[in-house]
Amino acid sequence: MSNVKARPRATRGTPSDPIAALLTPEGVLSADGERQAGVSDEQLRQLYRLMVVCRHLDQEALNLQRQGELGMWGPIAGHEATQVGATLALTPGDWIFPYYRDFVIAVARGVDPAALLTWYRGLTYAAWNPLEYHLAPGIIPVGSQIPHAVGFAMGCALDGERVAVLVSFGDGASSTGDCHEAMNFAGVFRAPVLFFCENNHWAISVPLREQVAGRIAGRAAGYGFPGVRIDGTDALSVYAIVRAAAERIRNGQGPYLIEAVTYRLGPHTTADDPTRYRSEANLEPWQTRDPIQRCAERLRARGAWDERFEAEVHAEAEERAVDMRRTLLAAQPEHPGHIFNLVFQNPPDALRRERDEFTASLEPTGG
């Protein structure tokens, strides 16, 4: 069984890295760091609001799967702070290359959650237009989106754009060759890319200690850029550090790596059975570090939380969950032959003929 520590110790970036200096050894914004970051009460309330909404949406998606309405679902509980914090910290011009568990990132970017679930419902492959949201498709082959982000970022640099490109991935993906290769490329080409590892301690059943011997954040030094390990259950810390790192990247100071340490509170997907590989005892220290509770505590400490706000947020969350269910269940599948139109921009005649044969095969034969 895993004996993970609930309190991540921060891995400092290079000595001259002012971002690392904002953090305590535990990877949380220090009091001084919080003052420097200057995150307003309203911004913190916005983080809280979106985290609560996304937890409701996540729970509703789980319900939909259990009711047979979705083929599968990968719960995001435990990732609210990493995904909401990182997404809201970026500007709309920044791009995000997410992985498959980044439901919250998509919602935070403005994608209709029901549209996103049509992917899990098997109605479509394309849940959103990447160009509209500056959000690449969530990639299933683990880690293979990381080189895409680096290439895209290299292109932004060639075009002289002041853009940061965030690519997210899990602790499992950090083992892939693509992750190492892409970080190396980013270092060599000084690509404006922010590597954002959502370390949730589990790659399906494989615990972090069987996945990674050293520190993921520590790898950045080997690729020639700074990296920090932060507390990924604290939305404020995630928000402030991602915002600072993205600004550094936009200023042309090269790539950056953030390892946001959190915990996957649920199963890998609805097809998974975590009781086979981890006990309740593993979960306990992390349940006390629930991202939503932590954010509420921060709001209370600032005097920025009250019952009315809480009630309002929950009402909104419930309404959006109901709306998501209704929209999803009303969603129509694409025409089954539509996939033929999506293979190429300029399809060869042979494919057009295959499409026509397929379409004809759907017609009633009349016999």
Place this chain on the structure above:
Amino acid sequence: MTTVMTTVTLGKALNLALHDALHDDPRVLIFGEDVGRLGGVFRVTDGLQAEFSDRRVFNTPLAESTIAGIAVGLAIKGFRPVAEMQFDAFSYPAFNQVTSNVAKYHTRSGGACPMQLVIRIPYGGHIGAIEHHSESPETYYAHTAGLKVVTPSTPADAYGLLTAAIRDPDPVIFLEPKARYYLRQDLDLAVPPLPLDRARIAREGTDATVIAYGPTVQVALAAAETAAAEGTSLEVVDLRSLTPLDIETLAASVRKTRRAVVVHEAPVFMGLGAEIAARLMHDLFDVLAAPVERVGSATVPYPPARFEKLFLPDADRVLEAVDRTRQY
């Protein structure tokens, strides 16, 4: 434009196509291992970095998966990447990127993100190399939906196909017959871009059709020359495009000759010849005078250099296959 005939090698024709693409389209980028100052191990990118700067023609770290992976990202950004894999079997580390991302991104993005990119791969044998330098991986790519796969056999086609591949909005696997890099041809450098889905009749004939592509077109033409001396007229079809297959051109030829032999360096088992034979048999069952013959390598790893000639198709093996179709 005045017509100037110049003698160029196939490798130089590729170099000229890359040069002209860089010149004509500021979004074209060229990258890969050693493509910069060295000009590539086969010198196909010779001089391009000096002329177009290291922003547009650049070396990458030695990591094929991410060479293909950054091509995806650059294509999303609206660039037209032309990536080089140094050798056929060195393209395999990029296989996941090519099959799972390059080939599928257009579909996955609902058509919003075209993959206007080219991956150049020198392939095939006859260079006396140690293992991994001489393979023919075309079936892997041809079998993957979402890719276009083309291969030239002459300098003129090298220029015309590569120009078209770079301009095409879809991902193209561009297979270069490395043993033919030094094949020479007199050509007018104003070669027009070629369609990416049409075969070419390389030699007209009446008694049997020899279907070849890339490095084996020369083998087929040599066989046709010998056959002609023996009084047999062979038609040679150069596929040019492996995906899609130009079945119309193949069928028209075989309808005339009633006999077909497919020649490739890849192993016969599950090779492109299997698909071609199946299609011809299906479409021309009543016309064929004999089963379609296939000539290729054995189902073994690419053999050591000392033996490669015994495994690769040569004119004699092609002629023996033609004889089998005529004696059936």
